[in-house]
Amino acid sequence: MTTDTVKNEPLATEDAETASALLDVRDLHVSYRQGGRTVPAVRGVSFSLAPGDTLGIAGESGCGKSTMALGLLRLHGAKAQVSGEVLFRGEDLLTTTWSRLRAVRWAGASVVFQGAMSALNPVRTVLEQIVEPIVLHDKVSAKEAERRAAELLDSVGIPSRRMRSYPHEFSGGQRQRVMIAMALACRPDLIIADEPTTALDVMVQAQILELLAELVRESRIAVIMITHDLSLLAHTCDRLAVMYAGRIVELGPSRQVLDSPKHPYTRALSRAFPTIGDPASRLAPAGLAGDPPRPSEVGDGCAFAARCSEVTEACRTGEMLLWPAGPGRSAACLRVRPDHGGTS
Template identity: 60%
Template sequence: MLELDELTVRYRIAGGEVPAVRGVSLSVPAGEALGLAGESGSGKSSVALALLRLLPRSADVGGRVLLDDEDVLSMKWGRLRAVRWSSASIVFQGAQHGLNPVRRIGDQIAEPLLVHKLASGAIADQRVQELLSQVGLPAWRARSYPHELSGGQRQRVMIAMALACEPQLIIADEPTTALDLMVQAQVLTLIRRLIADHGISLLMISHDLSVLADVCDRLAVMYAGRLVEVGPSSGEFRHPYSRALAAAFPTVGDPASRLAPRGLAGDPPDPQQLPGGCAFHPRCPVALETCATSDVQLRASGAGRTAACVLVGE
């Protein structure tokens, strides 16, 4: 369904270029859910926006993005417009920013249908009601404005818009980040159900590994613009960064976890001044001398898992 082949993203700034994504290769088969994780600044959202060419003009994108064997990066503008929403759609991180505040919810959900000439008039209105029902909202909400809805309801509206043209792929960029735990659980349950009911492929992006593991079949972990591990959502992580990311979340009710939270010292590296060798080695608790000079690529680490670490297999 979706294949990334050596995807690169570089942003042009006054002082030169910022390499945000450095040679990411991934595949999402039809009907599969893939989770993409990493700290802020690791390049996750740049990957998501590059898939449908939504990056600003200051971005230079390289490699290939194959959607049903068709390269999105080389599409003409007319073909790209036809692909957006109909073949692949996106749920943005902040629903408040993704919705027009002066237009009613029903009109915004119907817009992809009208643009792609899939429905109009009473048929479009009926389809809007069906979509609202699918995401657990009453039909009368079509007359509401975004500010009249809660954060969870707005996110459901974004999901309804993403489903409007029955795409084969949905890209969800941190869809639950701004929600409280109860609403987050409801939205995740909704996403799982929709994937199962419609056979949709999903690329879901989050910094929260527990959220991704709850929804996705496979997980990919990014650090400093590169993939450091890819594998099933179940099973042990092999890369030290993936393990540290998983351990950084506190355990509810555990005093030791609350008083002494686990995590990583320091910050991710400046993309313009990446360290030599493995970019993670300055923060790695088990780094070897060779890590400062060896730029290890993803290598097999058993059970359908790959990791970019010299310690894999030892």
């Protein structure tokens, strides 16, 4: 499955895929009003997601990953300006009514937020917080909602006898499991997981990732996973989208993107992780100097040009699009263009 260019004019080969997509994002822009001017945070993101698909979103802090994810369900504050199209089962969530959007947010798509302790209400029991969306959206009795809440907690490894406990009475990993149970409360077709395993130990992380994998296999739930951990995405997601300065700069099958990156930024990210068993890699990981540009500082040409070791003058002035970079792959780098003379 491929994406559109940054201009988001659909590629002819995508017509059949996007027509049957669960989620079809087209030319998504998110900007904020700051100091009397508009500052772009997400600049023309496009991708499609079918039922049962898993898409990983990677990139440094400040590249627009979480902003993009929140934009899908219009979860930004009043100062944000969101444009483009977010077609969920063919319905544009950016233009639908608030009442309809409110229903989609739980029954169609739900979010596992980063930092469960800050996302959960500290003065309400876990049971109350899981039951609320079930009663609201599924119109069932309180007794039925409580029964389903107990089943959900058991399914994520939290004993249902603890459902009347408060968030602070659980460990970090258990709170994250509670968040997943809440996300599943109304049987959504899409889960957006924003750093779902942040600050968890590796054993708990593995258990939560296996839980998400089971949901994909058994219920055909589609998952968008956002994290800094490329190795995690490689093992849990079918496809990987790499973001930089508010745009997707590379997209393709996860293992191919990491093993044979086409964009210099993706290559730098993959080299930043030391290789187990390789002393040279462990003692001197490649890394990448500098930081991504501030959203207000992004100009013409490739936003990565200032940090790229392969930059040319055309990179600084040319229009960067997602060009085909192999079967099911695309990259926003001039070196993948056929008229450039080869791939990067």
